[in-house]
Ligand SMILES: NC(=O)C1=CN([C@@H]2O[C@H](COP(=O)(O)OP(=O)(O)OC[C@H]3O[C@@H](n4cnc5c(N)ncnc54)[C@H](OP(=O)(O)O)[C@@H]3O)[C@@H](O)[C@H]2O)C=CC1
């Protein structure tokens with residue numbers, strides 16, 4: 409455990425994941441917020457833009473071009489894809505840890521990254537040493553890493569929903585795994601977009617990215633990594649009229665061994681001691697409001713006796729376990745802090 413406070417920088421403090429990082433870190437016992445950037449709001453007190461932080465965050469936004477991030481111990485990038493990788497080399501050289509909430513350090517195959525993000529990777533050598541930031545799957549790698557690729561929001565639900573089965577080889581992989589996933593509109597960020605206008609997204613529900621979504625290659629690569637073999641995967645995201653929250657319904661065909669296994673017992677054993685993954689009792693129907701505002705993922709298992717399929721329902725808050733909360737969890741591990749520091753939050757209900 410270290411006794412000095414960790415100096416934290418946040419690049420992209422005016423976006424949804426940026427303000428969520430501020431909310432969590434403002435009460436973190438081991439953190440000193442040092443720099444919060446905005447290109448458009450430099451000089452403005454953070455609490456003037458976000459009154460929810462009055463009395464909690466006393467800094468003003470700094471222009472990222474003027475910010476000396478090398479004075480920080482860790483920098484979170486809550487920015488669009490491509491920003492973190494443009495600064496990672498200098499920060500790593502200065503001994504600063506980097507946690508990117510975008511996709512720059514998630515996909516080890518740079519050709520796949522370039523295909524989906526239309527950016528060429530500027531620091532593949534740093535990518536090669538980066539850890540994929542789901543602690544429940546890669547805690548030791550996270551602890552040792554200087555750079556974290558924090559996962560996309562959808563991937564966390566699908567990967568934690570499937571890991572126990574994949575690790576034990578209990579899925580019939582001759583047929584595709586299917587995830588039907590739904591997100592609240594804050595998943596699209598704070599930037600202006602027609603699809604997230606109130607008149608477009610409220611009282612409405614729609615699928616999108618059916619022909620291809622950039623989280624498909626991220627999830628697919630990780631599924632194959634965990635399974636150690638080829639996996640077929642179908643992914644359909646949906647936009648639903650909520651501000652925050654995400655629900656994935658995952659369908660898998662169990663293998664012969666899977667059909668004979670106590671799946672509920674397997675999941676309970678796999679996630680025992682994991683504070684942020686909750687395996688609900690048999691028959692439960694997870695609700696997004698049971699995790700709102702908290703770094704919590706809850707899941708329930710529904711065996712379909714007639715077909716040999718298992719349905720797994722997973723919920724999380726896209727901005728917390730799906731983004732900023734998981735990023736803070738990763739920081740805690742990287743700095744050998746209590747993994748739950750700053751994250752002991754009871755979800756907000758109703
Ligand atoms: N929203 C979600 O649920 C999730 C988001 N993510 C990922 O996290 C990242 C941030 O998402 P989110 O907070 O929703 O996005 P927003 O669009 O809400 O915010 C983006 C932030 O980045 C800043 N920014 C934009 N361009 C640059 C730049 N070139 N240099 C420095 N700062 C820049 C903006 O600030 P300003 O213009 O003031 O400088 C703004 O604060 C994205 O990569 C997103 O894909 C990941 C998981 C979930």
Ligand SMILES: CC(=O)N[C@@H](CCC(=O)OP(=O)(O)O)C(=O)O
Nearest residue numbers: 509510560561562591592595596
């Ligand atoms: C509702 C909505 O629009 N969600 C976003 C995903 C948010 C996320 O995790 O994005 P990154 O991979 O970009 O970090 C989307 O589908 O594009």
